[in-house]
Amino acid sequence: MFAFLYNPDRFMAFSRWGAPLFGVLAVLLGAAGLWLDFAAPPDYQQGYTIHIMFIHVPASMLSLFVYLCLGVASFLGLVFRQPLAEAAARAAAPLGAGLTFLALITGSLWGKPMWGTWWVWDARLTSELVLLLFYLGYMALQAAIDDEARAARACAILALVGVVNLPIVVFSVDWWNTLHQGSTLFAKGGPAMAPVYLPPFFLMILAYTSAFGSLWLVRIRGEVWRRRANVLAVRAAR
Amino acid sequence: MISALSITNLALSRGDRPLFAQFSLTVSAGEPVALTGANGAGKTSLLRAIAGFIRPDAGEIGFTGADGALEAEEARGRDLHLLGHLDGLKSGRSAWEELLFQVHWTGGTDASAEAACEALDLGRLRALEVRKLSAGQRRRVALARLIASPRTLWLLDEPLTPLDAAWRARFGEIMAAHVAGGGMIIAAVHDPLPIPARAVAVGA
Amino acid sequence: MSGFGVLFRRELALSWGKGGGPLLAVSFYAAMATLLPLATGPAPDKLAIVAPGSAWLALALASLLSLERLFERDYEDGALDLLSLGSTPLEAVAFAKCLAQWITTGAPLALAAPIASIALGASPSLSGLIAFTALVGGLGFSFCGGIGAALSIGSRRGGVLIAVIVLPLFAPPVIFGAGAIEAYAAGLDWKTGLLLLSAYSLAAVGLGPFAMAAACRNALS
Numbered sequence: 001m002f003a004f005l006y007n008p009d010r011f012m013a014f015s016r017w018g019a020p021l022f023g024v025l026a027v028l029l030g031a032a033g034l035w036l037d038f039a040a041p042p043d044y045q046q047g048y049t050i051h052i053m054f055i056h057v058p059a060s061m062l063s064l065f066v067y068l069c070l071g072v073a074s075f076l077g078l079v080f081r082q083p084l085a086e087a088a089a090r091a092a093a094p095l096g097a098g099l100t101f102l103a104l105i106t107g108s109l110w111g112k113p114m115w116g117t118w119w120v121w122d123a124r125l126t127s128e129l130v131l132l133l134f135y136l137g138y139m140a141l142q143a144a145i146d147d148e149a150r151a152a153r154a155c156a157i158l159a160l161v162g163v164v165n166l167p168i169v170v171f172s173v174d175w176w177n178t179l180h181q182g183s184t185l186f187a188k189g190g191p192a193m194a195p196v197y198l199p200p201f202f203l204m205i206l207a208y209t210s211a212f213g214s215l216w217l218v219r220i221r222g223e224v225w226r227r228r229a230n231v232l233a234v235r236a237a238r
Numbered sequence: 239m240i241s242a243l244s245i246t247n248l249a250l251s252r253g254d255r256p257l258f259a260q261f262s263l264t265v266s267a268g269e270p271v272a273l274t275g276a277n278g279a280g281k282t283s284l285l286r287a288i289a290g291f292i293r294p295d296a297g298e299i300g301f302t303g304a305d306g307a308l309e310a311e312e313a314r315g316r317d318l319h320l321l322g323h324l325d326g327l328k329s330g331r332s333a334w335e336e337l338l339f340q341v342h343w344t345g346g347t348d349a350s351a352e353a354a355c356e357a358l359d360l361g362r363l364r365a366l367e368v369r370k371l372s373a374g375q376r377r378r379v380a381l382a383r384l385i386a387s388p389r390t391l392w393l394l395d396e397p398l399t400p401l402d403a404a405w406r407a408r409f410g411e412i413m414a415a416h417v418a419g420g421g422m423i424i425a426a427v428h429d430p431l432p433i434p435a436r437a438v439a440v441g442a
Numbered sequence: 443m444s445g446f447g448v449l450f451r452r453e454l455a456l457s458w459g460k461g462g463g464p465l466l467a468v469s470f471y472a473a474m475a476t477l478l479p480l481a482t483g484p485a486p487d488k489l490a491i492v493a494p495g496s497a498w499l500a501l502a503l504a505s506l507l508s509l510e511r512l513f514e515r516d517y518e519d520g521a522l523d524l525l526s527l528g529s530t531p532l533e534a535v536a537f538a539k540c541l542a543q544w545i546t547t548g549a550p551l552a553l554a555a556p557i558a559s560i561a562l563g564a565s566p567s568l569s570g571l572i573a574f575t576a577l578v579g580g581l582g583f584s585f586c587g588g589i590g591a592a593l594s595i596g597s598r599r600g601g602v603l604i605a606v607i608v609l610p611l612f613a614p615p616v617i618f619g620a621g622a623i624e625a626y627a628a629g630l631d632w633k634t635g636l637l638l639l640s641a642y643s644l645a646a647v648g649l650g651p652f653a654m655a656a657a658c659r660n661a662l663s
Contacts, residue, residue: 130613134610140603140606140607141603141607144597144599145596145597149663157656157657161589164649165610169614172613172618172638173613175618175638176617179625
């Protein structure tokens, strides 16, 4: 059943209709989410800036999810020696980095009207920043090793070390935040969400997930094509 | 103790470049083998695959002992010497320090290290720093562990290149003694070995 | 295992480098401790606030120094091949290397850290804790740094790549160690931070060698 996960040809067949489907789904869900969001009454505390939350929070949640996907793909690629899994891990990294960056930017934009500064070292934003460093380190290692197979395995090891380390980092940043309890305004990452906001919120999360799925499939297809082109080039050169 | 090495239908590639396929070879105790082939044919890669560094695309490499099949990792860790192009010597340390480490690491003793030092005529050189030795002298230091730590299978990658004619002959004697004692040698060479050996071609 | 003992003694000798190893690390640390007041201004009250934290940060960075040589040199001169073909497992080899590095670099830095902190204006009563946390944290830095060093074998980008890979791994010990020191200075509970730091370092010691050995095998293939 899951043959499309490890058989490149089956994967290409699946992603041919899968990628556009997820893309369309993402657009529809996103549109619905944003429409419901703007249709809801403005938050009494934050006014219109609450809308940034619908961009920021799903982005940060997805950035963590993508890292998990990266870890799983790395594990499968390392243990079962599946080149498709290696390609999937490699393809996911820039998407994760982009999402993390988006989360940081929107977090900063949200913070300005709320707390008055462009950046604040609260637990979540700091953890996001470290996550960005994880992604950047992964991509740097990928770029630094010429041999593709070796690069993929080295990055897989790094990803697994990162997956183990990430909860530790989140915990340590939380602990650090409680130590330096400057202002209670920063605690708990913002006010609780009113129930009227929940449906658009979930829609946005689904939209982001769908968008990620679509882009990931597209990128993996690109990886598969690139490798096939490489093999052909090497054969032609002999 | 390895008594036989069997390679069946081995296929190797370096990066995206396939080297060879369907390569089979059986080597028993007391047998020297000379691997021949063009540059880039895959002789070094074959040696490294036997040593367990490179994972083959297809095929099997098996070690047999007196009591049957041997665990590959154990056979490689205990009964195999690999001498590659590089000597593995640290330039800032003295020849004797490095020789002693390599001998101890591969299972030899102080006494056997001394004997090897004698046999390779390294007495005058032992106190010198490795950086002050010539390539041939460094190769002799690296050869010491072959003599001092008894391991059955010798994988040699162009071992004679830095040695002069006298030392090539000398090393031939060492190899002959090893083979006579039941050892196995697989050497990748461009020139003929100083001992009679079965020639095996690598690569298409 | 005699193999491990022989290797460990050799690694100690190599990383000691006729005195150059610890001297280099301590000099770098001193340089960083000097640059800090040059950057922030010598006002004692301002310096004293950041003193323990910056001393810790400089410690993390100084630990990065000798990481480049940890595996790369053996890879370049062919010694890593030999180390993989001994009767001692590669994980033990990685363990010996990082342990030797900690002893020759981490321990001298742990002695230098309280001196630097006092020079930056921290209270001398913190010295004992600073030295102890530096020692324990240094263990974590060595083993986590070793992971980065092993992963970058053969990449020729060297030190900067190792730093980029390893700094997220350094974040928790930096937080725990500096947190413990600042808690002690403020008269609050400092034991938690110390325990967390020790736990992290021990985890790094226990798990790191497996990642390093896997990375070494990858580099040799």
